[in-house]
Amino acid sequence: NAGVTQTPKFQVLKTGQSMTLQCAQDMNHEYMSWYRQDPGMGLRLIHYSVGAGITDQGEVPNGYNVSRSTTEDFPLRLLSAAPSQTSVYFCASSYSNEQFFGPGTRLTVL
């Protein structure tokens, strides 16, 4: 199993550009989530999904959209990037009581 994979690993955007961060898992987990990690703030939940077709907002959803058309994929979309979205983004999937994290995407918005 590849576990949780994320692409790209690094990305630089200009303010106002849009992009999609990809996340996929091959463990058939129903629950998937997106976090952003900022210094001194830990991980904050952006959006999560409890299964295909079901998504909900987390702690910091503004500026981000998600969809879940399949169990495997959970992309995160930035419609109009802002410097405040410079961060490291982690995708995670979970089964029962354990979360598995992807390697992260480091995003810089200029």
Added chain:
Amino acid sequence: AQSVSQHNHHVILSEAASLELGCNYSYGGTVNLFWYVQYPGQHLQLLLKYFSGDPLVKGIKGFEAEFIKSKFSFNLRKPSVQWSDTAEYFCAVKVFSGGYNKLIFGAGTRLAVHP
């Protein structure tokens, strides 16, 4: 609102020193508790977890944590740290809110171990 507090943002120790990282949470219901570690340049890995039973749980690499329900705490301990323990440590609490389970993280404690 539910929250997780980690008391120390930065800890510096010498090898062989003992470690204790504090974690307190605010939530009145049943919780599942976790400690994750993030080594430099890597993603989060699970160190240990508590669901029920013995409040003293043992994890990987010699780490342990004690759940004290009356204090809403879940402190992480290691008797003798090594240079390879240099990492950032996150306490997390799983709560049931809004109809779903959610994992809430603390801000993290960055540990530096000097040889």
